[in-house]
Amino acid sequence: MLPSKAISNKIPAQSLHGTPPIYTQLRTFGCLCYPWLRPYAPDKFSPRSHACVFIGYSPLHKGYKCYNPTTGKTPISRHVVFYEHQFPYKQASLTDNTHAQPPIDHIPPTLLIPTSALSNSSAPTTHPQIIQHIAPANIPSPPPNISHPDFNTDPLPDIPPQIHTSQGPPVHHMQTRSKSGIHKPKQVLNLLTHTTSPSTPTTYNQAAKSEHWRQAMITEFNALRQQATWTLVEPPANKSVLGCKWTYKTKFLPNGQIDRYKARLVALGYDQKFGINYTETFSPVAKMPTIRLLLTLALHRQWPMYQLDISNAFLHGDLPDDIYMRQPPGFIDQHLPNAVCKLRKSLYGLKQAPRQWFQKLTSFLQSKGFTFSRADPSLLILDTTSTQLFILIYVDDFLVTGNDPVAIQNLLQQLQSQFALKQLGNISLFLGIQVIQSTSGYFLSQKHYATKLLNDAGYANCKPAPTPMAPESKKSTSSTQPFHDPPLYRRLAGSLQYLSITRPDIAFATNRVCQHMQQPSDKDFQALKRLLRYINGTLSYGLPITFGSLELHSYSDADWASDSSDRKSISGFCTFLGPNLISWTVKKQATVAKSSTEAEYRSLSAATSEVIWLRRLATELHLPQPEPTTIHCDNTSAIAIAKNPVFHARTKHIEIDYHFIRQQISAGDIKLVHISSQDQIADIFTKSFTIARFQDLRDKLTIRSSNA
Numbered sequence: 073m074l075p076s077k078a079i080s081n082k083i084p085a086q087s088l089h090g091t092p093p094i095y096t097q098l099r100t101f102g103c104l105c106y107p108w109l110r111p112y113a114p115d116k117f118s119p120r121s122h123a124c125v126f127i128g129y130s131p132l133h134k135g136y137k138c139y140n141p142t143t144g145k146t147p148i149s150r151h152v153v154f155y156e157h158q159f160p161y162k163q164a165s166l167t168d169n170t171h172a173q174p175p176i177d178h179i180p181p182t183l184l185i186p187t188s189a190l191s192n193s194s195a196p197t198t199h200p201q202i203i204q205h206i207a208p209a210n211i212p213s214p215p216p217n218i219s220h221p222d223f224n225t226d227p228l229p230d231i232p233p234q235i236h237t238s239q240g241p242p243v244h245h246m247q248t249r250s251k252s253g254i255h256k257p258k259q260v261l262n263l264l265t266h267t268t269s270p271s272t273p274t275t276y277n278q279a280a281k282s283e284h285w286r287q288a289m290i291t292e293f294n295a296l297r298q299q300a301t302w303t304l305v306e307p308p309a310n311k312s313v314l315g316c317k318w319t320y321k322t323k324f325l326p327n328g329q330i331d332r333y334k335a336r337l338v339a340l341g342y343d344q345k346f347g348i349n350y351t352e353t354f355s356p357v358a359k360m361p362t363i364r365l366l367l368t369l370a371l372h373r374q375w376p377m378y379q380l381d382i383s384n385a386f387l388h389g390d391l392p393d394d395i396y397m398r399q400p401p402g403f404i405d406q407h408l409p410n411a412v413c414k415l416r417k418s419l420y421g422l423k424q425a426p427r428q429w430f431q432k433l434t435s436f437l438q439s440k441g442f443t444f445s446r447a448d449p450s451l452l453i454l455d456t457t458s459t460q461l462f463i464l465i466y467v468d469d470f471l472v473t474g475n476d477p478v479a480i481q482n483l484l485q486q487l488q489s490q491f492a493l494k495q496l497g498n499i500s501l502f503l504g505i506q507v508i509q510s511t512s513g514y515f516l517s518q519k520h521y522a523t524k525l526l527n528d529a530g531y532a533n534c535k536p537a538p539t540p541m542a543p544e545s546k547k548s549t550s551s552t553q554p555f556h557d558p559p560l561y562r563r564l565a566g567s568l569q570y571l572s573i574t575r576p577d578i579a580f581a582t583n584r585v586c587q588h589m590q591q592p593s594d595k596d597f598q599a600l601k602r603l604l605r606y607i608n609g610t611l612s613y614g615l616p617i618t619f620g621s622l623e624l625h626s627y628s629d630a631d632w633a634s635d636s637s638d639r640k641s642i643s644g645f646c647t648f649l650g651p652n653l654i655s656w657t658v659k660k661q662a663t664v665a666k667s668s669t670e671a672e673y674r675s676l677s678a679a680t681s682e683v684i685w686l687r688r689l690a691t692e693l694h695l696p697q698p699e700p701t702t703i704h705c706d707n708t709s710a711i712a713i714a715k716n717p718v719f720h721a722r723t724k725h726i727e728i729d730y731h732f733i734r735q736q737i738s739a740g741d742i743k744l745v746h747i748s749s750q751d752q753i754a755d756i757f758t759k760s761f762t763i764a765r766f767q768d769l770r771d772k773l774t775i776r777s778s779n780a
Contacts, residue, residue, distance in 0.1 A: 096710075121153075136148065143329060225445075241525075272322055354427060366473065369473070376480075379471060442454045459479050541599065558591070565694050566739055576757075576775065614778055626701060641661045649690070702744075
């Protein structure tokens with residue numbers, strides 16, 4: 073499209089086709105632009121566009137590449153409003169007209185014509201005098217509902233539109249949607265968003281090339297020195313020296329924007345030897361039912377729920393063993409280059425680091441009057457005549473709630489004086505779970521995680537499926553053709569397990585696809601793809617926690633011999649606290665059941681164990697359960713065995729389960745109630761269903777959209 077010296081400065085396209093090329097699609101590099109983003113917005117309240125910088129053309133798609141300085145992403149759109157006289161990154165020196173270069177004489181006249189004045193007609197446009205009869209294109213006003221980012225340069229001055237006199241045709245002043253850049257979206261052709269998330273380095277050499285990551289490593293290294301994590305000594309004889317490495321992670325805000333760049337030095341703990349440089353390693357973490365139960369308590373008591381984070385938590389733990397480590401890459405002492413680090417504090421990567429940190433933290437809290445929960449050791453309780461405080465610990469992330477705001481603030485000050493505490497305010501994003509607060513309660517969502525999962529898998533634009541699994545026939549049609557990429561299958565299936573924390577509607581399907589992670593087949597991957605399609609259609613779905621009764625009730629079910637490969641049964645049960653779903657489980661039974669009654673009874677035993685644990689936990693949270701907890705079961709034979717002290721040859725092998733359930737019934741902790749199969753909510757955890765039946769059970773689980 074440009075003149076070539078090889079053909080005497082003629083335009084190749086014009087020489088080939090006999091007509092001058094049309095330059096309507098060419099735009100000024102670096103100018104301000106507003107791409108159309110509405111079809112890919114998460115909701116209707118999101119801006120239709122965003123101020124971006126034009127950086128070129130896509131070699132793969134028909135569209136303009138527009139860089140968004142706020143998000144760091146580069147959407148590709150065919151519908152863009154350009155401001156070719158405004159340059160967000162234009163330097164001040166470039167605005168000095170004294171250094172402006174004279175125009176180049178050999179540029180074809182059509183390049184000098186404003187793009188809005190050109191058309192697809194074949195009228196000759198090679199006469200220079202045409203330029204003075206064509207008014208420059210009017211710059212349209214920015215499209216409505218647009219958010220403007222803060223560029224790194226000075227704010228752009230408001231440039232009024234230039235008024236030109238022209239002999240051309242009269243201008244139609246009606247403001248239409250097309251003139252404002254508002255077009256009806258076309259899902260296939262309109263916009264292809266290419267998300268260029270900031271790349272996370274995997275090695276020190278990669279990170280050293282970026283100022284962001286260099287600064288992150290300096291910050292981490294200074295924190296290690298401030299904590300006196302190690303001392304430099306000569307390499308000891310007959311002692312193993314561990315290696316170390318830098319790890320990197322980009323932290324995001326709840327809205328998806330970049331919060332900070334995090335670098336962390338970790339020891340290569342896989343070289344440790346048991347009994348030599350470590351012994352005990354166990355450290356408890358909070359259970360998910362405990363988190364949901366604590367949120368329910370805070371909601372009903374109208375208590376604040378604060379979120380805390382400890383910076384470099386593992387560095388506070390004391391090491392009882394002598395451990396030596398090499399100096400970190402990029403920070404080797406110039407005066408002692410051959411020295412090694414003798415660790416005085418625990419470090420990320422060491423096998424005993426989580427245990428040492430937990431002991432350090434809990435010892436401090438116990439000195440302030442806190443005691444461990446008997447049901448969940450990660451929950452610490454301060455219970456006096458007038459004060460009730462609860463701290464839930466998940467490694468270095470805390471939840472704090474209670475009835476005394478003054479006592480909470482005193483506790484936070486004490487933690488601040490002892491550790492590098494970050495107060496994050498009211499709970500909003502905990503363990504990757506978005507907690508949305510409203511007047512009706514909390515809403516737990518993993519929308520951002522699910523979106524990232526689909527993007528990584530390449531299924532962001534896949535066709536949604538109405539159910540996570542297709543209804544299966546009893547006849548086995550398993551394919552023996554192995555799937556060609558087992559690591560991909562394992563990575564996706566493992567990611568779905570974390571998503572099921574707030575999505576019990578996918579628990580059974582996730583359990584099913586995870587059973588084939590060792591040797592997945594093509595049929596297994598087809599089931600995994602359907603599950604991803606269902607997630608794509610229900611991204612906004614999550615788990616609500618609302619006001620209501622505080623009485624526990626449970627549902628238990630089993631699908632007898634459902635697995636055609638080994639004829640083992642599937643157990644499924646769930647427990648509610650009033651209207652709120654607190655706990656659920658999907659699990660294949662360890663042994664083959666001889667009858668459906670036996671399968672149901674084993675599931676009933678597991679549900680009873682969960683209920684007893686939840687009753688103990690609820691009592692510690694001052695949510696007593698004076699009445700026996702109802703467990704609903706749709707198998708009359710299993711209920712009869714539990715209620716009647718009758719033994720015979722067909723029930724000898726389940727005598728332990730029998731005695732356990734009978735003991736809980738006699739103690740007044742549980743009671744069994746028959747329920748019809750149509751009303752059995754736990755059915756959703758044991759088998760796949762048709763669309764109507766699945767949606768009915770999903771509604772009974774209280775799973776809904778955040779927009780509902």
